[in-house]
Amino acid sequence: MSEKGSSSVGDMFEKITDEQTFLGKIASKIPGFSGYREREQRRDADQLMRNAIARDIDDLRLSLGNIQLDLNRDIMKSIEHADSLGTVDTRLMGLAKKLRAAPVGYAGLFDPIKIKEEELAEIYNFDNSMLNYVSAAAKQLSALEAAVAEDGDIAGSIRALDLTLRDANETFNQRQDLLSGTAG
Numbered sequence: 635m636s637e638k639g640s641s642s643v644g645d646m647f648e649k650i651t652d653e654q655t656f657l658g659k660i661a662s663k664i665p666g667f668s669g670y671r672e673r674e675q676r677r678d679a680d681q682l683m684r685n686a687i688a689r690d691i692d693d694l695r696l697s698l699g700n701i702q703l704d705l706n707r708d709i710m711k712s713i714e715h716a717d718s719l720g721t722v723d724t725r726l727m728g729l730a731k732k733l734r735a736a737p738v739g740y741a742g743l744f745d746p747i748k749i750k751e752e753e754l755a756e757i758y759n760f761d762n763s764m765l766n767y768v769s770a771a772a773k774q775l776s777a778l779e780a781a782v783a784e785d786g787d788i789a790g791s792i793r794a795l796d797l798t799l800r801d802a803n804e805t806f807n808q809r810q811d812l813l814s815g816t817a818g
Contacts, residue, residue: 676754683761684733690768691730697775698723704782711788718792725799726771732806733764737813753812760809767802774798 702719706712778791 680757680761684736687761687764687768688730688733690772691726691733694768694771694775695723695726695730697772697779698726701775701779701782704779705788711782715788715792718789718796722792722796722799725796725803729799729803729806732803732810736806736810756812757809760805760812763805764802767798767805770798771795771802 698719702712705715705719774791774795778788778795780786781788781791
């Protein structure tokens with residue numbers, strides 16, 4: 635997993651905030667502009683975070699592909715676990731796609747969906763949860779790799795990984811519900 639995946643949402647926002655240009659600092663003196671600028675920076679931070687998480691998921695897919703290649707050395711095991719590994723790969727691919735395509739965590743002035751500050755904090759919590767899921771999935775992939783190498787509990791390792799990915803997808807769906815106003 636890349637180093638970017640270990641960043642927090644706050645770190646991303648801080649990075650963007652710190653990169654203000656000289657003109658941006660002058661413009662921030664204009665009444666009302668600084669609030670607008672901060673909201674735009676939050677939007678950028680949200681997009682950067684989701685893209686970083688999606689890249690980490692892409693890395694997980696590459697690791698899964700390498701594990702599948704190792705498993706192919708035993709044709710019977712390869713056949714036995716093909717469907718469940720395919721499901722895991724599909725979940726990883728779908729989650730990365732959702733992360734990249736999702737609307738940003740802050741609605742701009744003319745956007746149809748408006749996000750309140752407390753909802754924004756919840757969205758950042760969801761994004762931090764995604765970082766935790768990616769970290770857990772990386773550890774589970776390592777356990778799966780060891781199970782394949784040592785003829786261990788491959789099916790159990792795949793189930794644990796699949797459960798984590800289902801939870802990650804559900805958490806992301808809750809984030810989307812919050813953004814669309816359908817959260818219950």
